[in-house]
Amino acid sequence: MRTLNERADVIPLIAEVFREFGFEGTSLSRITEKTGLGKGSLYHFFPGGKEEMARAVLAHVDAWFEREIYAPLRDGAPEPSIARMWLGVDDYFRSGRRVCLVGAFALDGTRDRFAAAIADYFIRWIAALRDALLRDGWDAGAAGDAAEEVVLGIQGALVLTRATQDEAVFGRALARFRRRLQQPAAI
Amino acid sequence: MRTLNERADVIPLIAEVFREFGFEGTSLSRITEKTGLGKGSLYHFFPGGKEEMARAVLAHVDAWFEREIYAPLRDGAPEPSIARMWLGVDDYFRSGRRVCLVGAFALDGTRDRFAAAIADYFIRWIAALRDALLRDGWDAGAAGDAAEEVVLGIQGALVLTRATQDEAVFGRALARFRRRLQQPAAI
């Protein structure tokens, strides 16, 4: 069937628009421009309109992180899956050139509308990383602290990179966090 | 003269609106609602409209940080002025309940319009903190790294606090950073 594929294909494009302009700044005209789909098709795929598109995009992002980052952290060997996280994050955010949609939504007035999805994304990330650290021999307090610090730091690095237009900021931040997760004693 | 005072009085109110809804999400009707000023007055004080209001708000935020945080870091004794920074930041951001306007602007499509002001705010913060650390005996590399990490971490803490609606996140993050700036060797 072609229907499902087309809807799925269009979500990443819509995601880019939301990422670039935020929820309020994203207009249907910008979406039709980016996707090449008219309002007819758009409302056919997303009867709930803009809000349903945003929800689909959030779910899509969440699914990517669950598959590529969280699940490996929870189920795989700790050190390789943490190494994989660094690669995945750097790649996904294009070394800081790309912004985190969930983080951007968290900051503006949009938050309340998608509160559950937004909170979930971060809480699960922290929990998964903490889990990997625990299995790597960290004690509970330090693991929780470090996991929270790293996830929060990635968001901060994205803000600062975008603010200064200096990709090096993102690279330096990731390198610092990577080093820190290799020396539990220092925390 | 009453004119200047009134304009100055209204900027913090407008700032709150921008902080809550972002640039795109802030409409003139929301501003008139918050300030009690009609469009006539608003355009009298800010002939450039919404963009001039945003610019005035950014300048106002910048001036606050310059006066309360950056200048003390540059000119005062390092340790007391860093201690003052922690208090000022926690107070200003209301323990994470309040979002950083500059960070929020950096993330959405608004960034390009105010690029210079946004970059400046962060670059000067990092430079001032680095300066204080240098005068506190840190070596150049570690001071630059730590300053960048702290400023970036505060932004991340705001994102995460707002995302999870859990103020404790902000408090924990500030405590971690404070501790880290007291033990240069660990970096």
Added chain:
DNA sequence: GACATCTTGTACCGAAAGGTACAATCTAGT
């Protein structure tokens, strides 16, 4: 009280917003 200067409310503008209606078209299965 007269006068010039601020200050404000009201009415209005064109453009764009999100959304709806629906007929025309395409596609798959038989």
Added chain:
DNA sequence: ACTAGATTGTACCTTTCGGTACAAGATGTC
């Protein structure tokens, strides 16, 4: 080839957007 369903383009709706025009009202100065 026929038909039911999925898909799409077009036209249109209401509301709100940022912004303008301008006359009326407030205000301080002399």
